[in-house]
Amino acid sequence: MCIRGAAQPGVAGRAQRLVVVGHARPGVGRGRFGRPVAGGERAELERLRAEARKKDKRIRELEMERDVCKRFVALWVK
Numbered sequence: 001m002c003i004r005g006a007a008q009p010g011v012a013g014r015a016q017r018l019v020v021v022g023h024a025r026p027g028v029g030r031g032r033f034g035r036p037v038a039g040g041e042r043a044e045l046e047r048l049r050a051e052a053r054k055k056d057k058r059i060r061e062l063e064m065e066r067d068v069c070k071r072f073v074a075l076w077v078k
Contacts, residue, residue, distance in 0.1 A: 037045070
């Protein structure tokens with residue numbers, strides 16, 4: 001398997017989209033060094049990803065609350 005980066009147009013060349021080329025066997029995960037991922041490692045990765053999703057959701061909620069407060073203050077000041 002090979003991973004190539006392809007620049008996205010309109011993003012000033014900074015962000016890149018990764019394209020995975022090749023075929024992976026279903027059900028067989030490969031770790032960072034090409035060895036299969038153990039069941040315990042897979043469970044830990046899933047737990048960490050779920051935790052990151054929760055944190056991202058909470059951050060988005062706080063950002064929305066902040067934006068509402070900013071609008072309220074802007075209207076109150078007028």
